[in-house]
Amino acid sequence: MEFLTNNIPVANSTLFTDNFRNFDYEGLKTTVVTAWQQTSWWLIVTVATLAVVLYDQVMYQIYKGSIAGPRYKVWPVIGPFLESLDPKFHEYQDKWASGPLSCVSIFHKFVVIASTRDLARKIFQSPNYVKPCVVDVAIKILRPSNWVFLDGKEHSDYRKGLNPLFTKSALELYIPDQEKIMDEYLKTFVEMTKDEPSVFFPAFRELMCAISLKTFCGDYISREQIKSIADDYYLITAALELVNFPVIIPYTKTWYGKRTADMTMKIFESCAQQAKERINAGGEPSCVMDFWVQLMKQAKDGKGEKSADSKMVIREFSNREISEAVFTFLFASQDASSSLCCWLFQLVADRPDVIKKIREEQLRIRNGDPHVRLTGELIDQMKYTNMVVRETLRYRPPVIMVPHVTKKAYPISENYTVPKGAMVIPTVYPALHDPEVYENPDEFIPERWVEGAPAWDAPKNWLVFGTGVHRCLGQTYVLMTFTALIGKAAMFLNFDHKVTPLSEEIKVFATLFPKDDLIMQFTHRDPTVVE
Numbered sequence: 001m002e003f004l005t006n007n008i009p010v011a012n013s014t015l016f017t018d019n020f021r022n023f024d025y026e027g028l029k030t031t032v033v034t035a036w037q038q039t040s041w042w043l044i045v046t047v048a049t050l051a052v053v054l055y056d057q058v059m060y061q062i063y064k065g066s067i068a069g070p071r072y073k074v075w076p077v078i079g080p081f082l083e084s085l086d087p088k089f090h091e092y093q094d095k096w097a098s099g100p101l102s103c104v105s106i107f108h109k110f111v112v113i114a115s116t117r118d119l120a121r122k123i124f125q126s127p128n129y130v131k132p133c134v135v136d137v138a139i140k141i142l143r144p145s146n147w148v149f150l151d152g153k154e155h156s157d158y159r160k161g162l163n164p165l166f167t168k169s170a171l172e173l174y175i176p177d178q179e180k181i182m183d184e185y186l187k188t189f190v191e192m193t194k195d196e197p198s199v200f201f202p203a204f205r206e207l208m209c210a211i212s213l214k215t216f217c218g219d220y221i222s223r224e225q226i227k228s229i230a231d232d233y234y235l236i237t238a239a240l241e242l243v244n245f246p247v248i249i250p251y252t253k254t255w256y257g258k259r260t261a262d263m264t265m266k267i268f269e270s271c272a273q274q275a276k277e278r279i280n281a282g283g284e285p286s287c288v289m290d291f292w293v294q295l296m297k298q299a300k301d302g303k304g305e306k307s308a309d310s311k312m313v314i315r316e317f318s319n320r321e322i323s324e325a326v327f328t329f330l331f332a333s334q335d336a337s338s339s340l341c342c343w344l345f346q347l348v349a350d351r352p353d354v355i356k357k358i359r360e361e362q363l364r365i366r367n368g369d370p371h372v373r374l375t376g377e378l379i380d381q382m383k384y385t386n387m388v389v390r391e392t393l394r395y396r397p398p399v400i401m402v403p404h405v406t407k408k409a410y411p412i413s414e415n416y417t418v419p420k421g422a423m424v425i426p427t428v429y430p431a432l433h434d435p436e437v438y439e440n441p442d443e444f445i446p447e448r449w450v451e452g453a454p455a456w457d458a459p460k461n462w463l464v465f466g467t468g469v470h471r472c473l474g475q476t477y478v479l480m481t482f483t484a485l486i487g488k489a490a491m492f493l494n495f496d497h498k499v500t501p502l503s504e505e506i507k508v509f510a511t512l513f514p515k516d517d518l519i520m521q522f523t524h525r526d527p528t529v530v531e
């Protein structure tokens with residue numbers, strides 16, 4: 001460096017080139033080669049390692065700035081990677097309590113966690129700075145062409161075409177098929193536990209998968225196909241674990257996950273074709289695919305909804321596009337719905353006063369006839385049952401954190417800017433357990449949702465389904481389906497929850513679950529009585 005600065009008179013380029021010409025390159029080469037030969041490998045490795053560790057620590061300090069977080073990375077480079085393999089709920093709580101913004105760095109990935117309601121909302125509502133982020137392998141499994149990876153205007157245009165599939169009036173069309181699956185599985189639960197209680201986490205996952213598949217694909221999907229997808233779906237969850245090899249190598253978790261996803265999308269493609277044939281021949285819609293095809297048909301006939309610039313909101317979608325989108329519905333719903341299902345059955349089983357009120361309501365709205373079939377109008381009347389579902393979502397929100405990645409430096413607060421490329425995670429749990437909004441937030445109180453109660457005055461705290469351009473597409477679906485499901489189950493079955501010391505403990509497995517995986521036994525009961 002000194003050689004250069006001492007010998008470059010700015011305006012004298014001749015001297016500059018002469019110096020270069022006269023330089024003893026051979027001598028320099030010999031010096032470098034000799035130094036290299038005399039340096040042992042361990043020294044090179046040590047120096048390189050120290051350089052990497054130092055760089056990682058320095059960058060961590062620069063990125064961390066004034067926000068809460070470890071003073072330095074205790075485990076160089078990997079950071080709290082080992083803890084992240086087995087996350088503990090109380091560790092998350094400690095992190096949220098450490099400050100409105102806190103950070104960690106794992107493998108040089110800098111992560112900022114926002115724990116207050118307002119900061120969480122701000123992240124959800126900053127699509128110019130952030131976008132949702134998934135593990136690398138998700139792009140391969142869901143396919144790069146999938147709509148969920150769209151950003152900005154492209155995403156919102158596509159999303160406009162999907163919103164009509166999950167409005168209340170569309171959802172009403174899907175209820176009869178959903179009810180068939182509910183009836184079938186409630187019977188199976190009694191059969192399954194006729195001799196002894198059973199662990200219900202896997203059974204509820206299967207129920208959720210079956211309800212979703214029937215809702216999305218109606219009668220185009222066979223019982224065998226539903227069973228095979230439900231049985232294999234765990235391979236997809238396993239492939240998308242936080243820690244997984246990003247390259248798909250045959251016979252590894254990601255390979256099995258991709259194979260299952262491809263097989264599932266192939267089934268969906270064939271269902272989409274059948275829906276097109278039936279609806280275009282004048283059939284009535286009864287599932288998401290039917291309704292989607294009907295909207296496309298209406299748009300083609302010039303009868304569909306138009307956007308502000310007079311373009312049709314719905315365009316023609318190929319079978320492949322439909323299959324990929326429907327796969328994202330399954331993917332987005334499966335873990336969160338299974339979590340809600342476990343907590344809902346556990347909480348209702350543990351509260352005889354709650355189950356009694358549900359039974360009273362269910363019989364009352366059916367004028368004493370428990371066999372009245374479900375309709376949208378009937379579900380609307382299930383006010384108390386709906387409050388129970390809503391309170392379960394508040395008390396045990398299935399999705400507690402939604403990872404995003406910054407597209408550019410993001411000034412999230414007056415004093416702090418999240419660096420470009422960092423992960424930034426809004427947390428919804430503290431907002432849903434805010435004592436100023438929800439009195440005794442750590443108690444399960446369905447009555448806090450009676451009409452006009454303070455909980456309704458704080459819509460900003462209701463972050464169960466996120467908010468902003470990526471807010472959950474399935475939120476009305478979730479409230480309607482679970483209200484109907486728990487109502488029917490309470491009428492027709494006795495719930496016996498085997499309480500263990502781990503029942504109230506929270507396990508984090510993508511979403512939240514009771515740590516003992518929920519042990520239950522079901523028996524038939526006379527649905528015409530309340531007690």
Ligand code: HEM
Nearest residue numbers: 329332333336337340398399465466467470471472473474
């Ligand atoms: C208890 C059940 C569920 C919970 C707690 C839940 C929660 C969430 C949350 C927190 C988000 C991120 C929102 C945001 O970034 O602002 C989300 C996105 C999404 N959810 Fe759900 N969800 C549930 C069930 C479902 C179901 C049943 C479906 C489909 C039928 C669904 C489809 C989606 C889709 C497609 C997205 C991404 C939307 C987009 O990027 O535009 N979810 N969900």
